[in-house]
Amino acid sequence: MKPINKLIIQDEFIGFYLLKELNVRQTSSTPPKDYFDIVLSDSSGQVSAKYWDVTIQDKETFFPMQLVKIQGTVQSYRDQPQVKISKIRKAREDDGVSLTDFVRSAPIRPVDLLHTIKLTIHEITDHKIRNIVQFCVDRVEEKLMHYPAAKTYHHAYFAGLAYHIVRMLEIGDFVCKQRPFLNPDLLKAGIILHDIAKPEEMIAQMGIVTEYSNQGRLLGHIVMASNWIVEAAVTFNIPLDSEMVLGLQHLVLSHHNLGEWGSPVQPQTAEAVALHYIDMLDAKLQMVEDALDTTVETEPWTPMIRGLENKSIYRLKV
Numbered sequence: 001m002k003p004i005n006k007l008i009i010q011d012e013f014i015g016f017y018l019l020k021e022l023n024v025r026q027t028s029s030t031p032p033k034d035y036f037d038i039v040l041s042d043s044s045g046q047v048s049a050k051y052w053d054v055t056i057q058d059k060e061t062f063f064p065m066q067l068v069k070i071q072g073t074v075q076s077y078r079d080q081p082q083v084k085i086s087k088i089r090k091a092r093e094d095d096g097v098s099l100t101d102f103v104r105s106a107p108i109r110p111v112d113l114l115h116t117i118k119l120t121i122h123e124i125t126d127h128k129i130r131n132i133v134q135f136c137v138d139r140v141e142e143k144l145m146h147y148p149a150a151k152t153y154h155h156a157y158f159a160g161l162a163y164h165i166v167r168m169l170e171i172g173d174f175v176c177k178q179r180p181f182l183n184p185d186l187l188k189a190g191i192i193l194h195d196i197a198k199p200e201e202m203i204a205q206m207g208i209v210t211e212y213s214n215q216g217r218l219l220g221h222i223v224m225a226s227n228w229i230v231e232a233a234v235t236f237n238i239p240l241d242s243e244m245v246l247g248l249q250h251l252v253l254s255h256h257n258l259g260e261w262g263s264p265v266q267p268q269t270a271e272a273v274a275l276h277y278i279d280m281l282d283a284k285l286q287m288v289e290d291a292l293d294t295t296v297e298t299e300p301w302t303p304m305i306r307g308l309e310n311k312s313i314y315r316l317k318v
Contacts, residue, residue, distance in 0.1 A: 003044035005294045009081060011074040016091055017042055018102040019066045020208055024059060027052075036062070040070070040083060041208075042102045045294030047074075049083035058088075065205055067091035067099060080303050103206045105158035110145040113162035117144070117192060120169055126185045128238055132248060133189045135232035136196050136225065143199035151202065151209035153307045154283040154290070158207030161198055164282060165191060171278045182270055190251030190275040197224035222262055225252045251275055288313050 001015035021039035026032040036051040036058070049072065051058075062068065071087040091097050106113065121137065124130040137144070149155035149164040168191045176184045201216030201224065202209045215224060226249045232238075233245045247269060254272045256263035267273040284307065291302035291313055304310045 004040065004042050004047050005044040006296060007047065007074050007081060007083075008296050008298065009074050009076050012072075013074070014069070014071045016067055016069050016095065016097045016102070018099070019062065019064055019068055020046055022062060022064045024054065034059070036085075038083075038085070041104070043104050045104070045290075047081055047083055048077075049085055051085040051088060061090065062088070064210060065099075065208065067097055067102060069095065099206060103158050103208070105207060106155075106160055106163035108159075108163060108166070110159040110162060113159060113166050114141070114144055116166050116169070117162065120188055120192065124185045124188055126244070128236065128244060129185050129189050129248070131236050132229055132232040132238070132245075133192055135235060136193055136228045139228065140196060140199040146207055147199040147202070147204055148207045148209060149195060149198060149283075154286045156207075156209070160207060161195060164195065164286070167282050167286075168278050171282060172274070175274055175278065179274070182274055186247055186251065186269075186271040187274055189248055190255070190271055191278065193225055193229070193248065193252055194255045194275060194279060195221060195225075197221040197228065200224060220262060222252060222256065222264075247271070255279055284308065 002011065002013050004017070007013065017040040019038060020041040023037045024034055025037045026034055033052070034054040036054050038049040038051060039046050040049050041047075049070075067090070069089050069091055070083075070085050072083040072085045074081050075084050076082070117137065121130060121133050124133060140147075144159075144162045146158055147162075148157055148160035150160070155161065155164040169188065172187050172191050176182050176187060198221045201213060201221040203211050203213055219227075229245065229248050229252065230240060233240055233242075238245060250265065250269055251272050254263050254265045254267040255275050257266055257276050267276050287305050287307045291305050292315060295302045295315075300315055302313045302315070304312050
């Protein structure tokens with residue numbers, strides 16, 4: 001069985017894969033016919049797929065987050081690989097496959113990632129900032145062990161959010177040493193808190209987001225995290241108009257930088273500027289790393305990366 005990142009155009013293959021996404025669409029023919037628009041995934045990556053001439057029984061049988069055995073052919077569609085599925089069935093117990101074998105995860109154990117986050121909280125010298133950060137992390141600690149950082153753009157896999165936070169903390173530590181005018185307590189807090197409400201914004205199984213929660217749709221993780229900071233301040237009798245609380249809220253509210261990216265305000269403190277670019281650097285480089293890791297090594301160009309303005313990345317042979 002070929003992993004997804006080894007599939008090349010014109011490959012005919014049979015194997016087990018996860019139905020990461022499945023939507024029923026209709027063709028433009030007259031009369032229109034139902035088909036499955038699918039994203040297949042395994043631990044090496046994902047690929048779009050189509051299953052044509054879907055029956056009523058098919059629509060009652062197949063759902064997202066199922067393991068399936070398929071027979072298919074890799075075709076080229078708009079210069080990207082796409083699988084045409086000719087046969088599909090649900091995986092059975094006697095097939096000897098497990099869902100966990102098909103889920104991509106962070107390269108560091110979740111327990112170690114969480115340990116690093118907790119150590120960093122302990123290193124925050126200002127006890128009020130430390131209490132607020134701990135209050136917010138406590139709300140999602142269990143979910144931090146497995147939640148992704150996003151549905152598709154970056155760190156979209158098992159424990160991806162904790163991995164994203166830890167990699168940002170590493171960058172932040174370097175930046176603070178290079179730029180001593182930055183407040184390390186505020187920057188560490190901002191890194192841990194900037195996406196801390198993601199587990200309440202998204203509904204995920206095994207690191208795969210299936211949908212967004214009502215809070216996620218109506219408020220979003222930025223507003224939710226800002227609200228948690230206020231709740232923590234009230235809990236610890238910290239004045240809401242204090243510079244510390246305002247600074248922490250501003251870090252969260254501004255980290256996307258622009259209104260069209262979800263931030264109601266732009267970064268206007270030194271730590272907020274640093275947080276935005278640390279977040280961007282880690283997210284963008286992870287998109288590149290993921291694209292390279294999930295593209296067949298014989299292919300010189302990766303597929304287009306949405307988060308990089310639909311640019312592809314060339315694999316230099318140096």
